[in-house]
Amino acid sequence: MTLHKGAPARPGHPVNPFYGEADPIGGMDESPPRHTLPDGPLAPHTAYQYVHDELMLDGNARLNLATFVTTWMEPQATALMTECRDKNMIDKDEYPRTADLERRCVAMLADLWHAPDPAAAVGCSTTGSSEACMLAGMAFKRRWSLAKDREGARPNLVMGTNVQVCWEKFCTFWEVEARQVPMAGDRFHLDPQAAADLCDENTIGAVAVLGSTFDGSYEPVADLCAALDTLQERTGLDIPVHVDGASGGMVAPFLDPDLTWDFRLPRVSSINTSGHKYGLVYPGVGWALWRDAAMLPEELVFRVNYLGGDLPTFALNFSRPGAQVVAQYYTFLRLGREGYRAVQQATRDVAMSLASRIGALGDFTLLTRGDELPVFALTTAPRVTAFDVFDVSRRLKERGWLVPAYTFPPNREDLSVLRVVCRNGFSHDLADLFLDDLAQLLPELRAQPCPLQRPTRKATAFHH
Secondary structure, eight states: OOOGGGOOOOSSSOOBTTTBOOOTTTOSSSOOOSSSOOSSOOOHHHHHHHHHHHHTTSOOGGGBOSOOSOOOOOHHHHHHHHHHTTOBTTOTTTOHHHHHHHHHHHHHHHHHTTOSSTTTOEEEEESSHHHHHHHHHHHHHHHHHHHSOOTTOOOEEEEETTSOHHHHHHHHHTTOEEEEEOOBTTBOSOOHHHHHHTOOTTEEEEEEEBSOTTTOOBOOHHHHHHHHHHHHHHHOOOOOEEEEOTTGGGTHHHHOTTOOOSTTSTTEEEEEEETTTTTOOOSSOEEEEESSGGGSOGGGOEEEEETTEEEEEOOSOOSOBSHHHHHHHHHHHHHHHHHHHHHHHHHHHHHHHHHHHHHTTSSEEESOOSSSSSEEEEEEOTTOOSOOHHHHHHHHHHTTOBOOEEEOSTTOTTOEEEEEEOOTTOOHHHHHHHHHHHHHHHHHHHTSSSOOOHHHHTOTTOOO
């Protein structure tokens, strides 16, 4: 056999001249080191092929019905992101147009969320909603500490048990007591009056979630604000509200315009959303906005004399690419209000149709129907004893569909559900294919003597 460029054959593995041709600076005739740096360089095509081949073992992102994160964008958006991947978002003096696009996005969101004076609203891009929530929580705590002498007092934050884990992280990192309203019965999110009852003089704020990750339902933001208004009339306590609109903040303005949840409510001081969820941008980008500058204490704004200019910054991260911010502006420009409305309506239509058809199978009970977030949760029907949601999740994974199964938080830990997240790109056609696969699996699941035990059902790749 003639070797490429006279390179000697390497011991251990035969060379495949059609696929893994030998290369004098490192061909594919042996496995690369996985936990140490290689001794020398590889050819770029070889390094690419090693990484590419291994990543084929990942799941297909388009079939991942667990994630809220955008998995499809137009090629023009991808091209813009490629052109901006080397721009550091923090270098605002060097990249003034990228910085201006960020300011425009903040202004557009302030207008979308009915800020009293959109020009006076302040905000920034973040790496995602988790960072944005941290910033909102920090503003809450600083405003609380500045209001009066708080020495020796422990701050607390009121929220439902259904909040995303970033809020629990915030409370742990910044030493804030998490006061959580438990679920009860068929109420799977925060109860407004119960939340108000948990507030006291050391409450830094309350969090409402516009689109719970557990079931896709909106929390009653207006009712929470009304309960806190009544509390203030009775006690004088003025508790601000942050709306975690990670998903719903980019759905409700277009599909539920009459729903009052945003800056139209005077008690709402800040809002976040994930541009990389229903903002329709690849990860990772989020947005944090405050009603006005008074809601964001000046102590949290750092002015850095760096890279040629005085740069005000209040994000937690410093260096990060500007590509996602550019892609967000592109998407705002590309779609506009009517385009977003059409995209989100199509996604909600898919969710509601699929939920209805799954409900009609008779094996499942729907908890939500996709009529708020395009997300729905379901559990097995009471009469079903042969399988549970973990069995369904495991079997669907064999067909390539990633559908999470999990138990609910305290007070409803008895309830285990499947959750289906519909996103732009998950079409009626793909929903039909998903339903076909589910229907084909059901006879085998019904034939089981009982649900697999937990240690067994964790092994999702095989079944008996």
